[in-house]
Amino acid sequence: MRNRTIKFGLVALLLSLVGGCTTVKPWERGTLADPIMQANRDPLGQSVIDHVYFSREAASGGRTVGEAGCGCN
Amino acid sequence: MFRRKHASLRLPRALKCTIRLGVFSRIALVLLMLSPQCPAAFREGDTLPPLDSFKLEGKLPDTKGQVILLDFWASWCAPCKKSFPVMQELHKQYAARGLTIIAVSVDEKREDMDRFLKPMNVSFAIVRDGAHKLVAAADVPTMPTSMLIDRTGKIRYVHEGFAGDQTIKEYQEQIQLLLKEPAR
Numbered sequence: 309m310r311n312r313t314i315k316f317g318l319v320a321l322l323l324s325l326v327g328g329c330t331t332v333k334p335w336e337r338g339t340l341a342d343p344i345m346q347a348n349r350d351p352l353g354q355s356v357i358d359h360v361y362f363s364r365e366a367a368s369g370g371r372t373v374g375e376a377g378c379g380c381n
Numbered sequence: 382m383f384r385r386k387h388a389s390l391r392l393p394r395a396l397k398c399t400i401r402l403g404v405f406s407r408i409a410l411v412l413l414m415l416s417p418q419c420p421a422a423f424r425e426g427d428t429l430p431p432l433d434s435f436k437l438e439g440k441l442p443d444t445k446g447q448v449i450l451l452d453f454w455a456s457w458c459a460p461c462k463k464s465f466p467v468m469q470e471l472h473k474q475y476a477a478r479g480l481t482i483i484a485v486s487v488d489e490k491r492e493d494m495d496r497f498l499k500p501m502n503v504s505f506a507i508v509r510d511g512a513h514k515l516v517a518a519a520d521v522p523t524m525p526t527s528m529l530i531d532r533t534g535k536i537r538y539v540h541e542g543f544a545g546d547q548t549i550k551e552y553q554e555q556i557q558l559l560l561k562e563p564a565r
Contacts, residue, residue: 335516338456338493
């Protein structure tokens with residue numbers, strides 16, 4: 309019984325540490341905002357690919373967000 | 382019959398376990414709340430804490446009895462580039478009447494900040510919060526975020542982001558309003 313209580317205690321402690329998993333704060337996005345983080349750094353080429361995709365699939369969008377991950381404004 | 386009897390014997394134990402789990406999950410929740418994951422944010426109506434307690438790099442101006450425009454920015458933030466000429470204009474327009482602009486850079490490297498500032502040619506106060514102590518305490522929701530603080534030190538307006546003409550209009554109205562208020 310005592311062992312079980314200790315185990316539960318340890319699980320509870322570990323659960324409290326899960327709070328360490330946090331989102332990237334707005335002021336920590338310097339690296340994400342770097343142009344190198346963009347999925348495609350050739351906007352013209354990407355627009356051509358998008359057009360082809362749109363023509364073939366009759367669907368557009370849903371690719372990724374524009375720019376890098378600054379999230380400004 | 383035997384099975385039912387056996388099951389009824391086990392029920393209290395299972396209940397005990399459930400109760401114990403409930404207690405531990407509550408303890409875990411309290412620990413989670415006590416952990417330093419939820420910093421106190423600066424909100425409208427709060428009093429701005431003394432900025433010199435955050436070990437900022439750079440010289441802080443004397444803000445006693447002044448209306449303060451506290452702006453959080455970064456060299457990698459595109460809207461911040463647009464906001465700087467506007468703040469310089471506000472500085473020129475209102476500094477003599479009691480407006481102090483403090484632009485807090487959250488850049489981790491000083492070189493990035495210097496590279497950004499070189500073509501800007503601004504004359505208001507720039508400090509750097511490389512350790513992110515102030516910005517974390519303010520818990521700004523986006524970059525840039527600016528706050529207008531009245532002459533008594535109370536945060537009166539918070540601007541999230543920089544929306545061009547709309548933000549300029551709001552700055553003008555709010556700064557003029559705050560400048561008219563007495564320091565008490």
